[in-house]
Amino acid sequence: MPQTQNLGFAAANNLGVRQALTDGADAVLLLNNDTVCAPDMLERLLQETPPGAVSCPKMLFMDPPDEIWFAGGTLDRCTAAVTHEGGHSKDGPVYSEKKQVSFITFCCVLLPRAVVERVGYLDEDLFMYCEDVDYCIRLADAGVPLWYIPQARLWHKAGGTAGGMLSVYYITRNTLYLRCRGRSKVYCWALGLKELVLGGASCAAAALLGHRRGRSYGRWRGAVDFLRGRTGRMAAAARKDGG
Incomplete structure (x- = not known):
């Protein structure tokens, strides 16, 4: 069904997944x-x-096309930080081994x-x-393995969909x-306030240098909305205010 509004990555993909399963699909491919x-x-x-299992292909940059963007990944559950293996390295035998991983980017899954x-x-x-x-955390909790399949390949124009302050x-x-x-x-507030202070300091420094509010504003605003308990799409006023 065609959509006339920006529902966000998660909601838009969920629409497609539900339709595919309703139509009897045995599997669904999410693809940027x-x-x-x-x-x-x-x-x-x-x-x-x-x-x-859940799986992903080898993902290379569109330019240069022989450079790795994603060759499997690792996930630190304590910090929610992820690492892309092989980032900006030349493709070669070391990235051609099929293996189990702890993180898959949903650029393609x-x-x-x-x-x-x-x-x-x-x-x-x-x-x-x-x-x-x-989702990778939930997959791990459910005992579902994640696999990197280098025999399958795609090329990705990294950052082609979004970037800057919103990201x-x-x-x-x-x-x-x-x-x-x-x-x-207590933990949530302490972590949120720490990010708020760091983001605010970065934002203030950018303003003193005469820079338009961008990435630093996004960091500060993200902490503000987390502490306010806001989820979903960033408020239109904040998007406009942030440039």
Whole structure:
């Protein structure tokens, strides 16, 4: 069904996943719109992914096309921080080994029907960014393995969909949200206030230098909205105010 408003990454993908499952699909592929896939990418994923697992292809930069953007990843559950393996390295044998990983970016991910029915859908409160971190944590909790399949390949125009202040805002707010899940109110406030102070100092320094509020504003605003308990899309007034 065509959408006339920006629902966010999570909600828009959930619409597609629900429709695919309603239509009887055995698996769903989530794929960013700023990618180009090898002709056999999907076939390779379907052939190489172990039963009951979630998987992703090797992801290279669009330019230069032989440089790794993502070759599997690691996730630190305590900090919700993720690492892309192979970032900006030249492709080669070291990135051609099929392996189990703890993080998969949802730039491209193959989700079997049984996994979605077991783990559920993306968290729409996050709107965009970190929804893959959240989902990988939930997959781990459910005992679902994650696999990097280098025989499948795509090329990604990194940063082609969003960037700047909005990216920092959502990453800051949503990372705080994930780090504080299940924690005490004292811990949440302490972590939020720390980010608020650091973001505010960065924002003030940028203003003193005469810079337009951008990434530093996003960090500060993300902490503000986390402390206010705000989720979903960033308020229109704040988007305009932040430039």
